Amino acid sequence: MVWTSRPVKSLKGAVRAPGDKSCSHRALIFGGLAEGTSHFTGMLEGDDVLRTGAAMSALGADVKRLGGGAWEVTGVGTKGLSSPAGVLDFGNSGTGSRLMMGVMAGHALTAELTGDKSLCSRPMNRILTPLRQMGLKDTAGPDGRLPFSLTGSKNLQAITYAPPQASAQVKSAVLLAGLSANGTTIVEEAKPTRDHTERMLRGFGVDVGVERKPGEPTRISIKGGQTLRAIEAAIPGDPSSAAFLVAAGILSPASDVQVDGVMSNPTRSGFYDVANLMGAHLGAEEAGEAAGERQINIASGYAQLKGIHVPERYVAAMIDEFPILAVLAAFAEGETVVTGAEELRVKESDRIDATVAMLRANGVEAEGTPDGFIVQGCAGKVPGGGLVQTHHDHRIAMSALVMGTATQNPVRVDDISMIDTSYPDFLAHMATLGADISEG
Numbered sequence: 001m002v003w004t005s006r007p008v009k010s011l012k013g014a015v016r017a018p019g020d021k022s023c024s025h026r027a028l029i030f031g032g033l034a035e036g037t038s039h040f041t042g043m044l045e046g047d048d049v050l051r052t053g054a055a056m057s058a059l060g061a062d063v064k065r066l067g068g069g070a071w072e073v074t075g076v077g078t079k080g081l082s083s084p085a086g087v088l089d090f091g092n093s094g095t096g097s098r099l100m101m102g103v104m105a106g107h108a109l110t111a112e113l114t115g116d117k118s119l120c121s122r123p124m125n126r127i128l129t130p131l132r133q134m135g136l137k138d139t140a141g142p143d144g145r146l147p148f149s150l151t152g153s154k155n156l157q158a159i160t161y162a163p164p165q166a167s168a169q170v171k172s173a174v175l176l177a178g179l180s181a182n183g184t185t186i187v188e189e190a191k192p193t194r195d196h197t198e199r200m201l202r203g204f205g206v207d208v209g210v211e212r213k214p215g216e217p218t219r220i221s222i223k224g225g226q227t228l229r230a231i232e233a234a235i236p237g238d239p240s241s242a243a244f245l246v247a248a249g250i251l252s253p254a255s256d257v258q259v260d261g262v263m264s265n266p267t268r269s270g271f272y273d274v275a276n277l278m279g280a281h282l283g284a285e286e287a288g289e290a291a292g293e294r295q296i297n298i299a300s301g302y303a304q305l306k307g308i309h310v311p312e313r314y315v316a317a318m319i320d321e322f323p324i325l326a327v328l329a330a331f332a333e334g335e336t337v338v339t340g341a342e343e344l345r346v347k348e349s350d351r352i353d354a355t356v357a358m359l360r361a362n363g364v365e366a367e368g369t370p371d372g373f374i375v376q377g378c379a380g381k382v383p384g385g386g387l388v389q390t391h392h393d394h395r396i397a398m399s400a401l402v403m404g405t406a407t408q409n410p411v412r413v414d415d416i417s418m419i420d421t422s423y424p425d426f427l428a429h430m431a432t433l434g435a436d437i438s439e440g
């Protein structure tokens with residue numbers, strides 16, 4: 001079903017950021033491994049997270065959705081999960097499927113895993129390779145694509161592993177397997193990635209070592225056999241979802257957009273840092289802590305941006321924000337160059353190709369490179385008028401709809417149903433700000 005976003009003169013208003021997707025997955029997983037009953041509020045209730053909850057429940061945890069973002073999870077203890085009766089379907093979610101593989105590796109269980117078309121085309125060898133070294137058995141073919149089944153073991157061996165990719169999902173899967181392995185598992189991380197697994201595990205009482213030395217990979221260690229203790233926590237707001245609203249504020253003349261309760265964590269703040277480097281003037285006001293994370297209220301208003309070469313040190317901290325950054329680049333003056341972001345090719349879609357095609361369909365000169373893209377900015381005047389193919393990728397769909405609020409002509413999108421995977425309130429929040437987005 002095609003949806004259209006039409007240009008508006010201004011966007012104004014305040015909305016609360018939805019619960020962070022990464023933290024919501026982890027809350028359900030860790031709550032299900034803990035001893036006792038955990039309570040969470042402010043959870044994201046997108047399809048990706050719901051599927052992680054369903055998987056934990058099928059494996060034996062008691063997972064209750066109480067309504068309005070509140071959840072109650074009674075855990076089974078670190079080695080207490082058991083084989084599910086049916087297939088575990090992770091839908092569109094790389095995070096849910098990959099973190100759960102790490103968890104299941106350390107349990108005496110067999111499970112069949114699958115996902116939607118997009119997830120079944122994403123690489124899983126990055127997870128299977130280290131987990132097999134630890135003792136996991138699986139039926140995956142050489143290409144390592146879902147569906148396959150895996151059989152875990154209560155006797156995993158700890159390893160020291162240096163992931164070849166900058167990936168929090170790989171790091172987390174290995175650490176979670178390490179939680180029930182014999183010995184101390186160490187992940188050597190060359191480039192910092194989001195650290196929610198480390199932080200949140202500590203909140204559950206797990207000892208996670210982090211050793212940083214200048215010029216060397218960070219060594220993150222976890223001793224097997226530790227117990228998680230149930231917690232009460234509020235989930236912080238999602239900076240990746242908030243980025244769409246903040247970008248809409250920057251693009252729209254005479255706008256005044258506020259997004260409240262956004263997690264501010266240096267491993268997630270790349271988009272905001274880069275937007276400021278391009279000339280945005282984002283306001284930040286302290287908004288207290290949630291689950292050990294700082295939160296801020298972000299104020300966003302119109303700015304004429306300048307293209308830049310995005311410094312590669314920001315890439316991991318804004319990995320999901322490149323499609324919306326490309327929209328900012330389209331409105332900027334001059335060229336924007338992204339390098340070092342080859343991981344974009346293995347997300348829900350090939351986000352380099354999908355992003356470039358989204359811009360070109362709307363009259364913007366852009367080209368893909370093996371590890372990024374180059375955008376020629378239109379200095380505020382983006383033609384629009386195109387039909388964007390989302391390739392079932394939520395971040396492409398939301399980026400295109402935000403772009404359409406400020407183009408010369410409406411922007412159409414082939415399908416928006418998958419936005420529910422990460423941001424079910426997106427359309428409602430955009431409507432609150434005054435966007436003109438409708439079906440047809």
Ligand SMILES: O=C(O)C1=C[C@@H](OP(=O)(O)O)[C@@H](O)[C@H](O)C1
Pocket residue numbers: 021022023094095166167168169170172194319320343
């Ligand atoms: O650990 C996580 O919660 C995530 C890690 C990132 O993936 P990679 O680990 O593949 O970079 C990110 O793209 C994803 O949206 C969420």
Ligand SMILES: C=C(OP(=O)(O)O)C(=O)O
Pocket residue numbers: 048092093094095096320347348395422
């Ligand atoms: C890449 C993403 O998620 P996942 O890997 O969990 O599917 C995303 O949300 O942009």
